[in-house]
Amino acid sequence: xxxxxxxxxxxxxxxxxxxxxxxxxxxxxxxxxxxxxxxxxxxxxxxxxxxxxxxxxxxxxxxxxxxxxxxxxxxxxxxxxxxxxxxxxxxxxxxxxxxxxxxxxxxxxxxxxxxxxxxxxxxxxxxxxxxxxxxxxxxxxxxxxxxxxxxxxxxxxxxxxxxxxxxxxxxxxxxxxxxxxxxxxxxxxxxxxxxxxxxxxxxxxxxxxxxxxxxxxxxxxxxxxxxxxxxxxxxxxxxxxxxxxxxxxxxxxxxxxxxxxxxxxxxxxxxxxxxxxxxxxxxxxxxxxxxxxxxxxxxxxxxxxxxxxxxxxxxxxxxxxxxxxxxxxxxxxxxxxxxxxxxxxxxxxxxxxxxxxxxxxxxxxxxxxxxxxxxxxxxxxxxxxxxxxxxxxxxxxxxxxxxxxxxxxxxxxxxxxxxxxxxxxxxxxxxxxxxxxxxxxxxxxxxxxxxxxxxxxxxxxxxxxxxxxxxxxxxxxx
Amino acid sequence: xxxxxxxxxxxxxxxxxxxxxxxxxxxxxxxxxxxxxxxxxxxxxxxxxxxxxxxxxxxxxxxxxxxxxxxxxxxx
Numbered sequence: 001x002x003x004x005x006x007x008x009x010x011x012x013x014x015x016x017x018x019x020x021x022x023x024x025x026x027x028x029x030x031x032x033x034x035x036x037x038x039x040x041x042x043x044x045x046x047x048x049x050x051x052x053x054x055x056x057x058x059x060x061x062x063x064x065x066x067x068x069x070x071x072x073x074x075x076x077x078x079x080x081x082x083x084x085x086x087x088x089x090x091x092x093x094x095x096x097x098x099x100x101x102x103x104x105x106x107x108x109x110x111x112x113x114x115x116x117x118x119x120x121x122x123x124x125x126x127x128x129x130x131x132x133x134x135x136x137x138x139x140x141x142x143x144x145x146x147x148x149x150x151x152x153x154x155x156x157x158x159x160x161x162x163x164x165x166x167x168x169x170x171x172x173x174x175x176x177x178x179x180x181x182x183x184x185x186x187x188x189x190x191x192x193x194x195x196x197x198x199x200x201x202x203x204x205x206x207x208x209x210x211x212x213x214x215x216x217x218x219x220x221x222x223x224x225x226x227x228x229x230x231x232x233x234x235x236x237x238x239x240x241x242x243x244x245x246x247x248x249x250x251x252x253x254x255x256x257x258x259x260x261x262x263x264x265x266x267x268x269x270x271x272x273x274x275x276x277x278x279x280x281x282x283x284x285x286x287x288x289x290x291x292x293x294x295x296x297x298x299x300x301x302x303x304x305x306x307x308x309x310x311x312x313x314x315x316x317x318x319x320x321x322x323x324x325x326x327x328x329x330x331x332x333x334x335x336x337x338x339x340x341x342x343x344x345x346x347x348x349x350x351x352x353x354x355x356x357x358x359x360x361x362x363x364x365x366x367x368x369x370x371x372x373x374x375x376x377x378x379x380x381x382x383x384x385x386x387x388x389x390x391x392x393x394x395x396x397x398x399x400x401x402x403x404x405x406x407x408x409x410x411x412x413x414x415x416x417x418x419x420x421x422x423x424x425x426x427x428x429x430x431x432x433x434x435x436x437x438x439x440x441x442x443x444x445x446x447x448x449x450x451x452x453x454x455x456x457x458x459x460x461x462x463x464x465x466x467x468x469x470x471x472x473x474x475x476x477x478x
Numbered sequence: 479x480x481x482x483x484x485x486x487x488x489x490x491x492x493x494x495x496x497x498x499x500x501x502x503x504x505x506x507x508x509x510x511x512x513x514x515x516x517x518x519x520x521x522x523x524x525x526x527x528x529x530x531x532x533x534x535x536x537x538x539x540x541x542x543x544x545x546x547x548x549x550x551x552x553x554x
C-alpha cells in the first residue's frame with residue numbers, strides 16, 4: 001500500500017458493508033463512501049494533474065468524501081481551517097495557487113468575498129459525475145495534502161505532506177495505539193488540522209468506524225455520542241478533556257467502553273492525567289508530540305504511575321535529539337526530529353527549508369530527555385504562543401494593536417493557563433496623553449483577529465525591559 | 479443598564495449575529511460560532527466592562543446571555 005487511497009480501498013474491499021463514518025446520526029458504509037469518492041473524483045479530472053484543490057468545510061461526511069476524492073483524482077488537498085479570517089484564506093489561496101475550492105452553502109459567501117480567482121463549488125451530491133472516465137488518468141500524486149502553519153514571521157508556511165509521510169505516520173499510530181477494525185472512534189477535532197486528520201487516516205487504515213463531531217464546544221453532545229455508539233477511542237485536545245471533568249460529575253458513566261483517549265502535546269495538567277488514569281478502568285490516556293511538519297514524533301501512554309509531564313518516546317526509527325551548549329540531552333535545548341514522518345521541504349519556501357538540515361527538522365520547541373530517553377517539553381525558542389494547540393505569532397496581534405494611534409508600542413506573550421495551556425497577555429505602552437482603554441484595545445482585536453488570538457489580559461506599562469541596544473527583552477515579561 | 483451592555487458585547491463578539499436574533503436564553507451550543515475561544519473573548523470583555531473578575535470554574539459554567547447577566551447582577 002503506497003497511498004492513502006490504497007489503504008482506504010483495502011478497507012473498502014475487506015469491510016464493504018461496515019459503517020465507515022457516522023455524522024449527525026447519518027451513517028455511511030465503506031462501499032457507499034467509495035462510490036461517493038469515485039463520483040466526485042471523476043468530476044475533478046478536468047483539472048490538470050497535481051493541481052491544488054482547497055477544502056473549506058467543517059467536519060462532515062462531505063469533508064471526508066472531498067478529501068479522498070481529491071487524492072483519488074491525483075490532486076493535492078489544501079485544508080483550510082474554518083476559523084480563519086478571509087485575508088488569511090486569501091493569502092493561503094495565493095501561495096498555494098489553488099485551482100478550485102470546495103465549500104458548503106453556508107460558507108460560500110465568505111469564499112466569494114475573497115478576491116482570488118478560481119473555481120468555487122458548493123458541496124452537493126449533484127456535483128458528482130456518475131460516468132466513468134479513463135481510469136488511467138487517476139494516478140495518485142506523491143504530494144498528498146497541504147496545511148499552512150504559523151511561521152515565526154507573518155507569512156504562513158505551507159507544509160506539504162507526502163503519501164509516504166502519511167503511510168508511515170498512520171502505521172505508527174495504528175501500531176502504537178493498537179487501532180483495529182473493531183474500534184469505534186469519536187472525533188470532535190477539525191479534520192483540517194494534523195491531529196484530526198491523523199485520526200481519520202488511522203480509522204480508514206484499519207477499517208474501523210469514525211464518529212465525526214462538528215465541534216468540541218458541546219461536551220454533553222460528545223459524551224452522548226461516546227455512549228450511543230459504544231465508542232472505544234476518543235481523541236480530544238487537553239482543553240476538552242479538562243472541560244469534561246469540570247462540567248460533568250457523571251463523566252465516568254460515559255467512558256466504560258473506552259480503551260483509549262488520545263490527546264496532544266499542549267500541556268496537560270498533572271491532575272487531568274491522574275483523573276483520566278483513574279477513570280479509564282479498561283483503557284488508558286495517551287498523548288503525543290508532533291508538528292504538522294513531523295506528525296506523531298513521540299507517543300506517551302499513561303498506563304502506570306510517573307512521567308505525567310512527559311510526551312513520551314519516539315517509535316519505529318523516528319529520532320529526536322536535543323541540541324544545547326552543554327551537549328547533554330538531560331538539559332534543556334532545542335528539539336530536532338528526523339524520520340520518515342518528517343517533511344522533505346516546505347511549499348515553495350526556500351527560507352523555511354533552511355529549518356531542515358540533513359533531514360533533521362529544527363522544531364523551535366525546547367525540551368529535555370530523562371535518563372530513559374523520555375521527552376519533556378520546556379517551551380519555545382522563539383515567542384510563538386500556543387493557545388489550546390493553536391499556534392500564534394505575537395506579531396499578528398501586535399500589528400493589529402499598533403494601528404491604534406493611541407498606542408506607542410505593544411508586546412504580546414503567552415502566559416500559562418490551566419485550561420488552555422497558554423493564553424495571550426498584552427503589554428501596552430500608550431502614546432503621550434493617550435486615554436485609550438483596555439476595552440478599546442480588546443474591541444480592535446475582536447474586530448481584526450481570529451478569536452483564539454484575542455488577548456485575555458492587558459497591562460499598561462511605562463516601558464518594556466530592553467537590552468543595551470534598545471531591543472525589547474520579551475522573556476523578562478513572562 | 480447591565481442588560482444593554484451585555485447585548486452590545488454579544489453583538490461585538492458575534493458580528494454575524496443580527497440584533498433580532500439575540501435571545502437571552504439561547505445557550506452556547508445553539509450558537510454556530512460560540513466556541514471556547516469566543517467564550518473567552520466574551521468573558522474578557524465582560525470583565526473589562528463591569529470591572530469584575532470571573533474565576534476559571536465560573537467561566538465554563540456561564541453558557542447563555544441570561545446566565546452572564548445573573549452572574550453580573552450577583553457579583554457586581
